[in-house]
Amino acid sequence: MTPRLRALAEQLLPLVVALLVAAVVGDVLILTFGEAPRTVFRLLVEGTWGNPYGIGQVLYKTTTLTCTGLAFALAGRAGLFNVGAESQLAMGGFAAGVVGMLLPAGLPGAFALALCVVAAGVGGATVGAIPGALRARFGASEVIVTIMLNFVVLALLNWVISAKLHVPETLHTPPVVAGTVPRLSTLFPALHGSAANGTLVIALAAAVVCWRALFRTRFGFELRAVGLQPDAAEYGGVQVPRVIWQTMALSGALAGLGGMNFVLGYKGYYEEGFAGGAGFLGIAVALVGRNHPLGIVLAAVLFATLSQGGLAVNALVPKQLTDILTAVVILAVATAVPEVRRQLRAAAAQVRQSVAGTAAEKAS
């Protein structure tokens, strides 16, 4: 096996294993409910990719998941765990919503939208920069700080909404007056009724920018160096602490962009609890997408399909079926990745050895 083929196998084999495991677990769970797996899986596909509305909903969910997946992957490439995408997503949505509320209604759409994009990014970046700075300055574990910060930020937003900003009898802000993102149905009328909106374009653009930034710029070169071997990066003139906090801020900004999807693209206001776990699902997306922007977009589609598909099959089996499968996929990929790498490397070493052995025999 050539090194390149082995690298590809290292990336893809765990996914195959994970999907097989998930399929088996799914079958078993469906059977415990007394339903036929075929029927349920067919329903799942029909309810998502089988009709325009389903497709629209999948695309809507893909948007947020792409953003949070990119957020986790960017940090992951620098060797950091951003478990705080949930609150960065919420803060991004909140910031975009507040700016959209405060802007004058007559502002040109593109300009207002640009301001809202900046607001969403800055909102998420602020939340991401805190654990980044604490890690860079004090060595505080970014895993724990991001988790703890999730609760702090969500409580803070809860207080702002419930005490200051809500429309009476609801848990959401007044509607935005500028910067709304048009629905995709304005271009593709078939998608009418679905929440899919132009934020998808922003998310896909973010993926392209991430890919270029990671693999074609000096910043990405240094970021990945920090993630692989921080001591070598330092030796190579990289200011490691600076890269750490900047990466966490950018990671937060990516998650924050995802907040526009709901706030500016769907409802037109910020609502308490809209993030709904999409931040944590970003971990699954990044893991299955192998921390590569292209992989992340595909993985986001997969998990969005599962999430929307859960709703489609809810009449037969509880919609949590697909959440369980999501968790199974995460666990299976997380365990298969190191195992596959070990097996492949051992196999390669064995081949090298037998080659060396026969060469030695011939020589003697």
Added chain:
Amino acid sequence: MSQSGSSAAAVSLTGIVKRFGGVTANSGATLTVAPGEIHALVGENGAGKSTLMRILAGTLSPDAGTVSVDGRTVTGWSTPEAIQAGVGMVHQHFMLVPTLTVAENVALGMEPTQGWRIDRTKAVADVAALSARTGLQVDPTALVADLSVGEAQRVEILKTLHRGARILILDEPTAVLSPPEVEELWRVLRTVRASGGTIILITHKLDEVLSVSDTITVMRAGTTVSRFATAGSTASDIARAMVGRDVQLAQDARGAVPTPSASQSTAPALRITGLSVRSDRGTEAVRDLSFVVHPGEVLGIAGVEGNGQTELLEAIAGLRAVRAGTVHLGTQDITAQTVRDRADAGLSHIPEDRHRRGLILDYSIADNLILGRQHHFATAFGLETARIAAHAEEQVRRFDIRPPMPSLAARALSGGNQQKVVIAREMGRAFTVLLAAQPTRGVDVGAIEFIHAQLRAARDAGKAIVLVSADLQEVLALSDRVAVMYGGQFSTVLPRAEATMEMLGRFMTGATA
């Protein structure tokens, strides 16, 4: 085939083979140790001594060959089995838990109990009794984290003896010790021998071998090559066996060294003044050190590892904070500059550990060849991939990196070719001063010659080179002046012509000029 009773060898290893992935650490090593002797296992770095001993101690399992202890075949046994049979190893990196006390570390795994609880009083008393018997003095209630290195090693030996070890393996025990501590250790080892213990001492220092051992086995390139009785052997006998050729090498090199083109009258390329640097542990690793290196000169720094060489080079390279003093590159004060600015000012650095610092193993050869200079290969729009590729092609050819595939990950290269990538990056560009730390560690003979030739060529081209090496012969072969580092300072600085191996060895163990 092995004899029974008291005449059986304490340890007998035959035909041991051990491979790690594609690297062969042992290829048919054979070792016989008689009971009640101090047996020195000597060889250069990477000769396979530690691997062989870890196989004996049960930490590793051999791919081929047999291990027998006291006449019993025990090939492939486990650590607990080895401990049970009285074989204990004192590792070079201490196997102590810093957050536990001395007594807890000694008792770990075989704690004396009283009901459900650990009997602390007994654990402490056991250590105290063992201390008294062996002369290994240490406070049983102290936390290991608070101990000095010498004390920690005593704990490590106590721990092994407490487990009833009769066959004691010590891996480079003096690498971290001061001379009085070394003397102390010899006394303890002789006590152990007197009470019937067998000791295998891994080392690469000839003076130690001659002063303490009864028998010597020499290893080279993964296999055992000769065996001597210490009495009647000379340092040069052993040295010849270690390197596999006459030690004349160093003498030849001396003749080959041309008169340095630089004289003391030219301005120095590197000037260190009053430099003090702390180690990771917070101790003073480099103490008020001053020296200069002129263009066209190689300053070789010899010394036992851990005497501040690492910290000195890291401080010069900008990887470690300077506590006091200044570093000048030419006339420029670079003491406060970043790593990148120093590199741009003409400082190159071959770091001592290419796997940790020198290379990003998962990056391609091409990317590794620009590490530290990435800002010269990027515009505002991103990396200049075409230039990076062209640069890689050129360097791969110039420095004969094999296989010549710039897109291959550095991980896939042999040690020698990995080091060539580092050398190509650091020497294949404009520079005035080169810091070379252990430049040939763990590389094959062919690569060593290539690297030495590169260093000589750079010197002849007027570069100033600071060479740090644990290999005395390398230092003698390449240097114009030789300094010996001891306790954070230079115990001597000599012109090459005046330096001999014996002399340096003395200075390395703390003798003063």
Added chain:
Amino acid sequence: MNGIAFLLQTMRIAVPYLLAAGGGVMSERVGVIALGLEGLMLSGAFGAAMGSHFGGNPWIGLLGAIVAGLIVSTVIAVATLRFKADQVVVGVAINLMAVASTRFFLRLVFDSASNSPRLPGFGGEGTTSGLLASFANPVVWIGLLSLPLLHWLLYQTPFGLRARAVGEKPEAAASVGIAVLKLRLSGLLLGGSLAALGGAYLALDQHQFTDGMSAGRGFIALAAVIFGRWEPRRVAIACLLFAAAETMQIQLQGAQFVPSQFVEMIPYVVTIIALAGVVGRSAAPAALGKAE
């Protein structure tokens, strides 16, 4: 509300924290990050509901919780110890899995989307609203004793000494013949059972299982572990402090001196501050998170 009532209420609220934090201490001291505490608690609560409902007896509920805790910690152990999967990722997955699967089985077993039927609890079927009645629940006493016991276990017994060695420097433990994996496994199983009992307390105290009833308590417990620097006695104090803040918040609900959200933040904020300044990195078990 007088001082004693405040104290009793604080202790009552602290029980699940103490149990889960005890589980966290155990897991992290052998070197495995305890991100799955929330999932372990929720699974424990569900296990307690199952046991209690079908066994008709809260003691069987406790057994059910322990079984649930053992199952979940076995999954964690297999993934992190056998396959060396990343501990953070596994922790997050376990939490997702617990939320989803308890909901799934809630519908499968009790045919409800939100809660189980009323469960037999401790202290009879009468009103259990009285503060003192809570103390008829043996889990309260297990909880209050758990961390002192854990302290004894970690600092007085051979198991504890070996566990601390394994979490601090596994290669040193292995060099004296300690089976590192086996020890980590026992730490995980013991810790998982404790955290599950914390969940069982919730279900048995409220006489039913409700969807997502751990409500972030696993993360508060994790905060207590870190704030208490992985030392059982300090961790116990941290749990009591967090519980006192919560009691205060309940008392002050009418008064509105401080918005309740700010009281909720306390455990997390003090933990972040502790991580940044007081603790740094040094106090955490040195081998934490490293799959050998």
